[in-house]
Amino acid sequence: MTETTKTDPKIEELFKVGAHFGFNKSRRHPSIAPYIFGSKNRVDIFDLEKTNEALQKALEFVSKLVETKGVILFVGGKNEAQSIIKEQAEIVGMPYSASRWIGGTLTNFPEIRKRVDMMLDLTSQKEKGELVKYTKKERVLIDKKIEKLQKMFGGIKDMTALPKALFIIDPRYEEIALKEALTLKIPVIALCGSDTNIEDIDYPIPANDSNVASIGFFVEKITEACKKLS
Incomplete structure (x- = not known):
């Protein structure tokens, strides 16, 4: 991420919501390293150019999926994500889990x-x-x-069959949901903090996954991609 990229409107948007903040560098997972620009006061800083590239790939996947009427299960049970996950999923008529994940939701x-x-x-x-x-x-x-x-x-309540994909906020927090999706080979889109192992995630979006503004930004982007063809 260079100074000139900060003038890119998409990068500016990410910067304004604090998407560039990771956790203390001591918590960094090795798989996330390619997406880290550097660190400041021992806090990892995401390379927002790469975050944006990952986001665009995820949005392209979502657009293609909803074009074929594919259902995406929104998952965000942590306090910072619950209300926005419920609100945005309901806007586009997608199922959601906005509280504690119930084991077996997918595998049983x-x-x-x-x-x-x-x-x-x-x-x-x-x-x-x-x-x-x-x-x-x-x-x-x-x-x-x-x-x-x-x-x-x-x-x-309206999910009568397994979803075609999961959109997860913080896969570390939603570890069971992620494992169930992997077991059933259901593609996963996920907003991932700097402490996340992204190796098994199909469409990781490396960015701040613990801030309400950042979470809201990415959830709304996924929702917009769903709305285009809903």
């Missing part, structure tokens, strides 16, 4: 789907007033069950 999808269907059935019964046949105590328990199921599976 048929069983997970049964629990989703249970949630939908109970919710439907409640909306139609069909739960009046139960006692007040039973209805309270059913309401609590619906609430719990919605918290766990509300984001994937």
Whole structure:
């Protein structure tokens, strides 16, 4: 990243949201080294030219995928990512996981789907007033069950088959989701901090994955790529 590249509008955008900040260089994963420009006060600084190149590759993949009606599962359970993941996924009608990842969501999808269907059935019964046949105590328990199921599976209620790709914020945090995707050979797009092993990630986007502004920027870019053909 040179001084002249800072005048590139795309690089300026990345710089403004703090996408260039990594973690302390002692935490750097060797696989991320090619994307590091240098360090300042022992904090790794990403080469934003390379970050932008990686982002464009990811966006191209997303555009081609949605062109064929491919579904992308948005994954971001860390506090900084939850609200933006939910908001942006809902805008483009994509499924999402914006809380703790439920083990087996991908690798045991048929069983997970049964629990989703249970949630939908109970919710439907409640909306139609069909739960009046139960006692007040039973209805309270059913309401609590619906609430719990919605918290766990509300984001994937419309996902009737395995997604064609995952978009993950911080693969280290979402280690189980990443492992499940790798097991099933589902392509992964991921926003990766400087402490991330990117060797097995199909479309890594090396940048700040712990700052709300940076996370929001990249999630919105992925959403825009989805919207173009949605």
